Amino acid sequence: MRILLQSIYPYMFLLLYLTIPFDNHVRALPNILLIALAIAFPIVVSKTDFKKLKRLPTLLFICLVLFVLVQALLLGRIDVDSPVLEKINLAIGLVILYVPIQGFQKIKKAIIYSSIAAILFSVGSIIVGVYQGATFQLLDSGNLIEAMLVDRLYLGLLCVLSIIASYSLLKNTYNPNNAYYVVAIIVNVLFILLIVSRIAIIALIVLFILGFLYKRSKGTQLVFVVATLFLGLVLVFILNNDFRKKILYTPTNTESKGLVANTLEMEPRTIIWNCAITISETHNELWKGLGFANTNKELVKCYEDSIEDEQKRAWLMARKYNTHNQFLDIYLATGIIGIVLFIGFVLFVFLRNKRQFFPTTLLLTLLLFMLVENLFHRQIGAYYVGFVLIMLLIKQNKPQNKEIQAD
Template identity: 40%
Template sequence: MRILLSAIYPYAFLLLYLIIPFDNYIRALPNILLIILLVTFPFIIKKSDFKKIKILPIAIFTLLFAYLCFNSLVAGRWTEDFNIIKKVLIALGLAILYIPVTDFDSTWGRAAKIKMAIILSSLAAIAFSVYNFVLITDATGSFALGNSPQVVESLLIDRLYLGLLSTFSILISFQSIKKDFHPNNNYHLANIFINLLFIVLIASKIAGISLFILLLIRQFYGQRKAWKMIIAGIAIVAIGGLVFLMKSESPNPLDPDKNPKTSLALIENTRTYELRAVVWECVANIISEEGFTWTGDGFEATENKLLSCYDSQITEPIKRFNFLNQKYNTHNQFLDFYLSAGFIALLLFVVFIVVSFITVRKQFVPTAMLAILIMYSFLENVFHRQIGAYYIGFIVIIIITSALTVENKNINRT
C-alpha cells in the first residue's frame, strides 16, 4: 500500500498546481487534493525526509506563522484574522507536504513534476483566456487588447496572478534549456515565446518589469560575470535616465526651475497606479496617526480603517463607492503585515526573505523566485488570496529543493 501511495502522491501535487488557475470553475477539487495529500502524508513520510526542512528559512517562516497565531489569539481576534493566517498556513503546509516527493529529472532538475505542472498550467490558462477573448470579440464585434474590457473579462484569473504564472513558466523553461542540442529545447523556447507574447497582449506591467529585473539578475550568474555586471549596470542607468527624461515636459529636463515637472503619464494614467496611490496614501495616514506598532491591530481592523479612510478622503462619489464596495486592501504585503500584525511580523517576513537569499544566493532560479516574491509583495497582498498562497508555497518549495542542492554539494566536497 505504501508503495502505491508513494507513486500516486507526486501526481496529486502535479494535478493540484495544474488546476490552480481554474479554482473558480472547479473550486472543490483543489481542496479535495489537499485533503488527499494530508491523509496520505503520514503513510509515505520517512523520518529522514524531515531533514529536508531543517533549514533556517523554513524555521523562520514557521516562526512567522506561529507568531501570527499567537498574536491573534492573545489579542482576541482569532476569528477575524483566521482567513489570512490560514493562507500563510497553506503556503507553509504545501512546502511540508512536498518533502516526501523525490522527483528529479536531468532536464528539469529537482521538483521536476511541480515545475512541469506550472508550465502546463500556464499554457492551459493562456489557451482558456484566448478562447474567451475570441468568443467575446465575436459577440461584441470589436477588437481591443491591453487594458480593454474585452481582455479583462476574458482572462481566466486576475491579470496580476496570470502574469505571475507566466513569469514562473518562462523562468522554468529558461533554466531548463540545455547549452547543447536537446529535443526539449524547442519546446521550452516555444513556451517562452507564447508566455512573453501573452504578457504583452494582456499588458501585464508587473510581469514585464519582473522579467526585466530577472534578466538583470541573470547577468550575475554564469561565466564572464564582470562583463555581465557592466551590462546590467548600463541597463539600469539607461532605464533610470529614460524615466527621468519622460518625467519632464521640458526639452531640457536638467533645468527644473524653468519648466515644471509632470508625472509620468504612462504610469499615472493607469488604473492600477491610481488605485495604489489612493490606498498607500490612506496607509500613510493610518501610520502617521497611530505611530509605531509592535503587534498591529488585526487584518480585519486594518481593512476597516482603510474603508474609513476611503470614505473620508475620496471626494468623487463614484470612485468612493468603488473603493468601499471593492474593500481594497493595502496592496502591499509588507505594509499589511506591519499594520495588521505589527513590526514583529514585518521583521520576520523580511528576515525570511534575507536568510533565504543568503542560503540560495549562488543559484539563479531560487534567487529569481525571491526577487519575484519581493516585487509582487510590494504591489499585492499575496496572502489575501488562496491562489497567492499556493504560489508562495511553490516559491518555498523551490527554496527547499535548492537548499538541498547546496547541502549535497557541500557534503560531496567534504
C-alpha cells in the same frame, strides 16, 4: 497500500498545481486534492524526508507563522483574521506536503503546463467572445480581463514563474526538449504583453538584467529569445501610444499633466498606500498590530474621509481594497515584530542564495508582486507563494548538473 500511495502521491501534487488557474471553474477539485494529500502524507512520509528541509530558513518562516497565529489568538482576533491566517498556513503547509516527493522537475513542468493551459483558455475565450459579437481591442485590457480565468496580476505571476521554470530546465548541451522550453518562454512573454500586466513586464525586465549578471547561467538560446522580445517591447512602447497609456495608467481622457502626475493620479494604489501610511502614523499600537480585518476596516474609513472625488471614493469603498502591498499589510496587521520576522526571512534567504540564479529570480519575482498585491489574501496567491517556498526551502538530493543553474 503505502507503495501505491507513494506512486500516486507526486501526481496528486502535480494535478493540484495544474488545476489552480481553473479554480473558479473547478473550485472543489483543488480542495479535494489538498485534503487527499493531507490524508496520504503520514503514510508516505519518512523521517529522512524531513532532512531535505533547509533548517534555518524553514525555522524562520515557521517562527513568523507561529508568531502571527499566537498573536491573533492572544488578542482575540483569530476568528476575523482566519481567512488570511489560513492562506499563510497553506503556503508553509504545501512545503511540508512536498517533502516526500523527490526532485523539482515535475512540479516545474506542472507550472509550465498550467500556464500554457491558462493562456490557451484565455485566448480561446477571447476568440469565442469575438465570434459572439463582443468587441476586443488588442490593448484594451478591461475587456480582456473579463474573458480570463483569474485576475490579470495572478496570470502575470503564473507566466513569470513559468518562464523561470522553463529557463531552469534548459540544458547547456543540445537537447530536443530545449525547443519546447524556449517556445514556452516565448508564449508566456507574448501573453504578458497581450494582457499588459505591468508588474509582470517589470519582472521580465528584471529577469533580463539578472541574466547578464549571472553570466554562467546564461544560455545562448535564451539570451537570443529574451533580447528579441525585449527589443520588441521597447519598440512597441516607443511607437504605440495606446500601449504607453496602458502601461502608465493614463486614459485617453486624462488631462496632460505630465507622466508622473498622471500616473500618480490614476493609479488606485497611490491612494491606498497613502491611506496605509496615514493609518501607521495615527495608530500608536502598531507594536501589536491592528489585525488583518481591522486594517481593511481602517482603510475603508480612510477612503471615506480623505478622497474628495465622490465617484472615486464610492468605487474604492465599494471594493474595500486592502493595502495592495504585502509588506504594509504585515506591518499594519501584526506590528513591528511581524514585519521584522518577515523581512528577516527574506534577507536570510536572499543572502543564502544570492550566488544562484534560479532561487534569486524566484525570490525577486515574489517580492516584486508582493509590492503591489497581498498574495496571502487570495488562495491562488498562497499556492504560488507555496511553490516558491518549495523551491527555496527544500534541498534537492541529487543536483541536476546538466541544468542551467537550476537549483
